[in-house]
Amino acid sequence: MVTITINGEERLYEDGIKYEIIAEEYQNHFTSPIALVTVNGKIRELMKRVDRDCELDFITYEDTIGHKAYVRSAIMLMMKAIKDVVGMEAATNVKVEFTIGPGYYCSFRNGLKMDAQTIERVKDRMGELVDMDMLVTKKAYPTDEAVALFKELGMKDKVSLFRYRRSSSINVYCLGDYYDYFYGYMMPSTGYVKYFDLFAYEEGMILLLPEKEEPEKLPVFVPRKKLFQTLMASGEWGKEMHIDTVGDLNDQICQGNISDMILVQEALQERRLSEIARDIAGREGVKFVMIAGPSSSGKTTFSHRLSIQLRTYGLKPHPIGLDNYYLNHDQTPLDDEGKPDYECLEALDVEQFNKDMADLLSGKSVQLPTFNFKTGMREYSGKPMQLGEEDILVIEGIHGLNEKMSYALPAESKYKIYISALTALNVDEHNRIPTTDNRLLRRMVRDARTRGASASQTIAMWPSVRRGEEKYIFPFQEEADAMFNSAMLYELAVIKQYAEPLLFSIKKGDPEYHEAKRLLKFLEYFLGVSSEELPRNSLCREFVGGSCFDV
Numbered sequence: 001m002v003t004i005t006i007n008g009e010e011r012l013y014e015d016g017i018k019y020e021i022i023a024e025e026y027q028n029h030f031t032s033p034i035a036l037v038t039v040n041g042k043i044r045e046l047m048k049r050v051d052r053d054c055e056l057d058f059i060t061y062e063d064t065i066g067h068k069a070y071v072r073s074a075i076m077l078m079m080k081a082i083k084d085v086v087g088m089e090a091a092t093n094v095k096v097e098f099t100i101g102p103g104y105y106c107s108f109r110n111g112l113k114m115d116a117q118t119i120e121r122v123k124d125r126m127g128e129l130v131d132m133d134m135l136v137t138k139k140a141y142p143t144d145e146a147v148a149l150f151k152e153l154g155m156k157d158k159v160s161l162f163r164y165r166r167s168s169s170i171n172v173y174c175l176g177d178y179y180d181y182f183y184g185y186m187m188p189s190t191g192y193v194k195y196f197d198l199f200a201y202e203e204g205m206i207l208l209l210p211e212k213e214e215p216e217k218l219p220v221f222v223p224r225k226k227l228f229q230t231l232m233a234s235g236e237w238g239k240e241m242h243i244d245t246v247g248d249l250n251d252q253i254c255q256g257n258i259s260d261m262i263l264v265q266e267a268l269q270e271r272r273l274s275e276i277a278r279d280i281a282g283r284e285g286v287k288f289v290m291i292a293g294p295s296s297s298g299k300t301t302f303s304h305r306l307s308i309q310l311r312t313y314g315l316k317p318h319p320i321g322l323d324n325y326y327l328n329h330d331q332t333p334l335d336d337e338g339k340p341d342y343e344c345l346e347a348l349d350v351e352q353f354n355k356d357m358a359d360l361l362s363g364k365s366v367q368l369p370t371f372n373f374k375t376g377m378r379e380y381s382g383k384p385m386q387l388g389e390e391d392i393l394v395i396e397g398i399h400g401l402n403e404k405m406s407y408a409l410p411a412e413s414k415y416k417i418y419i420s421a422l423t424a425l426n427v428d429e430h431n432r433i434p435t436t437d438n439r440l441l442r443r444m445v446r447d448a449r450t451r452g453a454s455a456s457q458t459i460a461m462w463p464s465v466r467r468g469e470e471k472y473i474f475p476f477q478e479e480a481d482a483m484f485n486s487a488m489l490y491e492l493a494v495i496k497q498y499a500e501p502l503l504f505s506i507k508k509g510d511p512e513y514h515e516a517k518r519l520l521k522f523l524e525y526f527l528g529v530s531s532e533e534l535p536r537n538s539l540c541r542e543f544v545g546g547s548c549f550d551v
Contacts, residue, residue, distance in 0.1 A: 001013065001014060001015060002014075002017075002050050002051075002052060002053050002054070003053045003273050003426055004022070004050065004053070004054055004055075004056050005054070005056065006026065006055075006056050006057070006351050007024075007054040011060065013050060013106075014071065015050065015051065016050065016051070017049060017050050017055075017351075018046065018047065018048070018049050018050075018188075019037045019044060019045075019046045019047075019048055019049070019050065019109070020046035020047065022037075022050075022056065022190050023037060023046055023058060026197045027526045028242075029058075030058065030060050031060075031062070031214065032060045032062045032215045032216060033061050033062045033127070033192065034046070034058045034059070034060055034063050034064055034066075034238060035059055035060055035063070035065075035069045035185075035187065035192075035277045036058075036059040036065065036069055036185055037056055037057065037058055037059065037068060037513075038056070038057045039054045039055075039056060039058065040054050040055055041361050041508060041509060041513070043059070043065065043185060043396065043514060045069075045138070045185050045186060045187075045188065045319055046187070046188040047135075047136065047137070047138060047186075047188035047189075050083050051178070053368070055092045058136075060215070060370060061114070061210075061212060061215030061216075062212055062213070062215055063186070064212060064329065064463075064515075065514060065515075065518070066212075067211075067212035067215065067471070068142055068184055068185075068192065069184065069185045069186055069187055070187065070192070070209070070210075070215070071104070071209055071338075072182045072184055072185070072186055072431075073136065073186050073187040073190075073192060073193050074193045074196050074207065074209055075128070075182075075207070075362050076131055076136070076173060076175055076178075076180055076430075077175070077193050077196075077431055078106075078122070078126060078184065078191055078196075078198065079091045079094065079178060079180060079209055079430060080129060080175045080176060081122045081123075081125035081126040081129060082094060082122055082177040082252070083177075083178050084125050085118065085121050085125050085279065086114065086118065086122070087523045088154070089112075089154065089389075090112055090114070091120075091178070091239070092153065092429070093109040093110045093111075093112040093157055094106050094107070094108060094209075094430075095108075095109055095244075095426065095429045095430075096426070096429070096430055096431070096432050096452070096495055097204075097231070097235060097426070097432065098231045098235075098422070098423075098424075098432065098435075099226050099434075099435075100201075100206065100221075100223070100227060100228055100229055100231075101219070101224065102208060102211050102219045102221065103201070103206040103207065103208045103209075103221050104206065104207040104208075104209065104211075104432075105201065105202075105204055105205075105206055105228070105231075106204050106205050106206070106207060107203065107204040107227070107235075108203070108204055109429075111320075114200075114205065115182065115200070116200040116382065118197075118207050119198055119199060119200050122178035122179065122198060123196075123197070123198040123199075124146065125197065126193075126198065129175075129190045129194055130190050130191060130194060131191075132188060132190065132191075132277030133189050133191030134175060134176055134185060134189060134191075135175075135188065135189050136174070136175055136188055136189055136190070137174045137175075138171055138172070138173055138186070138355075139171070139174065140169040140170070140171055140172075140200050141168055141169060141170050141171075141172050142168065142170075143165055143167065143168055143169060146162060146169075146170035146172055146181070147159055147163075147170075149179060150162070150179075150181070150500070153179060155181075155428075155429070156181075156249075157244070157245045157247060157426075157428040157429045158181050158428050159247075159524075160245065160247025160248065160250075160251065161245065161246060161247040161427065161428050162182075163247065163250070163415055164247070164250045164525070164527060166524070173186055175252065176189070176289075178325050180430060181428070181430075182430070182431060183427050183432075183521070183522065183525075184518070188548070192430075192455070193337055194216075195209070195210045195216060195217070195218050196208065196209055197218060197221075197481065198331075199350065202228065204447060206221060207210050208221050214242070224477065224478050225478070226418075226477070226478050226480065226483055227422075227477060227478065227483065229476060229483075230422060230483040230485055231422050231424070232299070233485075234422055234485045235424050236386050237265075237268055237489070237515065238426065238489060239423065240422045241261060241264060241265070241489065243426065243489050244426060244429075245426045245427065245428050245429070246275060246425065246427050246428070246525045246526060247428065249425065249489060249493060249526070249527075249528070250525075252529045253493065253529060254527070257531055258490065258533060259533055260490075261489070261490055262490055262533050262534065262535075262538075263535075265488050265489055265490060266488075266535055266538060268420045268485075269539065270305075271483070271486070272484060272485075273295065273302075273305055273306055273309050275296070276306065276309075276311050276417065276484065277306060277309035277310050277312070277313060277480045278313070279415075279481070279482065280313075280315075280392075281310065281313035281314075281315060281457050282448075283367075283412075283415065284412075285371045285393065285410075285412045285413055286412070286413060286414070286415045287360075287361055287387060287391075287392055287393060287413075287414075288357065288392075288393050288395055288406065288409060288413055288414045288415070289306070289310075289317075289392060289393065289394045289395065289399035289415050289417065290395050290401060290405075290406065290414055290415070290416045290417065291303055291306075291394065291395065291396040291397075291400050291417045291419060291471065292396075292398055292399065292401040292402075292416075292417075292418060292419070292473060292476070292480075293398075293418055293419035293420045294398075294402035294420055294439060294465075294469040294473050294474075295298075295439060295443055295465050295469065295488075296421065296439040296440070296442040296443040296446065296543070297420045297439065297486050298419065298421065298442075298486040298539040298542050298543075300396070300542060300549070300551045301537075301538075301539045301541070301542040301547065301549055301551055302419050302484060302486060302539065303319055303394050303396050304319070304537075304549040304551075305537060305538045305539075306370075306377060306394065307319065307394055308395075310392060311501060314390055315390050315391075315392050316388070316390045316391045316392065317392050317393075317394045318385070318391060318392070318393050318394065319393075319394045319395075319396070320368065320393050320394065320395045320396070321346060321396055321397060322353070322395060322396065322397025322398070322399060322400065322405070323371055323397060324368070324369050324370050324371045324378070325348045325349045325350075325352060325369065325371070325378075326342070326347060326348060326371045326378065327347060327348065327349050327351045328376060328377050328378060329376030329377070332347050333346045333347060335472075336438050341524050343468035343472060344472070345399050345402060345404060345405065345472065345473075348397075348399065348405070349378075349409075350404065350405060350425055352369075353405070353406075354406065354407060354408035354409070356368060357393075357408065357409055358408045358409065360385065360386070360387045360393070361409065361410075361413060362389070363386070363387070364386070365384040365385070365386040366381050366384060366385055366386070367382075367384045368380075368382075368384075368385055368387075370382075377537075395503070398468070398469075398473055399472060399478055400416065400417075400471055401418060401473070401476035401477065401479050402472070402476050403476075403479070414483050415481050415482075416479060416480045416482075417480055417481065417482050417483070417484060418476075418477045418480035418482075418483045418484070418485055419483070419484045420435065420439075420477075420485065420486065420487075421435055421438045421439050421442065421485070421486050421487040422487055423435045423437075423438045423487045424484040424485075424487065425487075425489055425492070425517055427522075427525055433492075433522075434485070436466065437519070437522065438487055438491070438492065438494070440458070440459070440462055440519075441492070441499050441523075442495065442543045443458055443462075443499040443518065443543075444458040444459070444499055444502055444503075445495055445499055445502070445543050446542065446543040446545060448498075449498075449503050449543075449545055451546075454502070454505065455499075455502035455508055455512070455516060456505075456506050456511075456512045456516075457504055459506075459512040460511065486539050488538075488539070488540060489518065490529060491516055491540045492526055493526045493527060493529040494529050494530075494531050494533075494534065494540060494544060495540075495543065496523045496526050496528050496529075497528050497531075498517070498531075498543075498544055499523060499532075502518070502522055503519055503523075504516075531544045531545075531546065534546070536548040
């Protein structure tokens with residue numbers, strides 16, 4: 001017998017009992033299904049068995065780690081169903097690419113075609129597998145054996161990924177006769193994946209899954225055409241450079257191609273900047289370029305580089321930060337917890353901003369404010385501004401795309417740009433890299449360098465940042481005249497060197513420990529690249545330092 005402590009209460013269980021059975025006993029204590037457990041502070045899958053006295057706690061679908069386990073399990077369920085309906089070769093030629101809201105876009109590769117009827121059959125098979133409650137098993141293979149297995153299965157992306165694996169073993173998941181590798185934890189059986197939809201979309205299909213806020217409810221899918229096109233274009237960049245996965249990136253680094261790869265990637269971004277600048281210059285009456293995007297998208301560097309491009313068309317750009325229109329901090333609205341809510345639109349003096357901009361548009365001379373973050377007050381200094389024929393304002397802030405922010409300005413006077421780090425790189429075909437991970441690592445490195453913030457502080461505040469993005473930025477992204485992807489295929493190999501020491505500083509027992517361990521494991525896939533290779537105007541330098549711009 002073993003003694004297990006749960007919520008301070010000691011209970012005796014048989015040695016070797018599955019954590020899943022214990023979780024079933026405590027499920028009624030939680031509003032959403034239990035996905036994983038922590039054993040003496042270490043995360044364990046429900047399929048594992050108790051082997052010693054321990055303290056146990058539970059992780060549900062509403063927790064980020066639990067939700068990710070659900071997503072991975074749903075992807076494996078889908079791949080198994082594709083194998084059963086279409087064949088193993090089809091499963092090896094489906095790539096899980098990116099998210100459109102709560103939907104995961106999956107593309108078909110190497111000539112694979114699946115029409116709507118076939119996709120519906122795959123969905124039906126997924127439902128059958130859920131009803132069967134088929135067990136998911138996990139086995140550690142010696143690395144050489146895992147490579148041989150995936151080579152035999154035709155999963156070349158995993159063979160390439162494991163070439164750079166330092167550990168002596170690889171955890172392989174098995175669902176019936178289907179084998180795959182997943183970066184992260186999994187559910188113990190198919191019966192846990194009850195909520196999903198699968199349908200044809202564009203040239204591929206969408207796997208629709210619940211969001212962690214409502215883990216037992218399937219959300220409505222809203223197509224986002226502009227975002228989809230931007231993400232697809234980013235994928236094409238990767239194909240042009242023959243870099244689809246982390247294994248491909250590592251291959252290029254080992255072959256000594258990193259310098260060329262960086263220069264080509266930077267040139268591709270500069271070309272896109274030039275296209276946007278040309279579009280702005282070609283539109284009559286544009287006086288306000290409104291830039292918005294989520295945290296750590298690189299908005300500041302983007303606005304500087306866009307301004308340079310605008311100057312090549314004879315325009316005179318002037319940068320303005322919407323943060324300068326913050327209300328004095330003693331007037332800031334409070335959130336539901338009684339804390340100042342600096343993310344909401346009401347934290348800004350929207351009326352004053354519109355008056356100032358409308359006055360500038362009418363030819364008046366206007367004294368613009370700057371916000372002093374040390375005193376929490378708006379200040380007025382410097383010369384008044386007056387717009388000439390060639391002058392154009394480049395305005396950056398999280399509410400830039402919200403029409404309520406600039407209600408007094410004619411539509412034809414505004415050009416709206418949405419910017420985000422839309423990561424096109426995958427770990428492998430079935431393990432995508434969330435754009436939020438890229439941005440979190442960017443912010444962690446930048447905040448440590450510029451604000452002295454610890455990795456723990458950045459991780460702790462990230463859920464609040466994400467809630468603000470979901471509420472104030474993402475709903476308006478489709479209203480943009482142009483979208484810009486600031487992610488670079490090589491950047492995580494550069495950021496790795498800066499992020500790892502910060503993450504290692506988080507100690508076991510800290511609330512952010514599990515997230516730090518997850519990110520450290522993720523960064524292990526990448527070979528490192530020195531930042532010395534980066535041009536001084538690279539957007540990546542906004543985060544790692546050394547930029548020629550004031551960022």
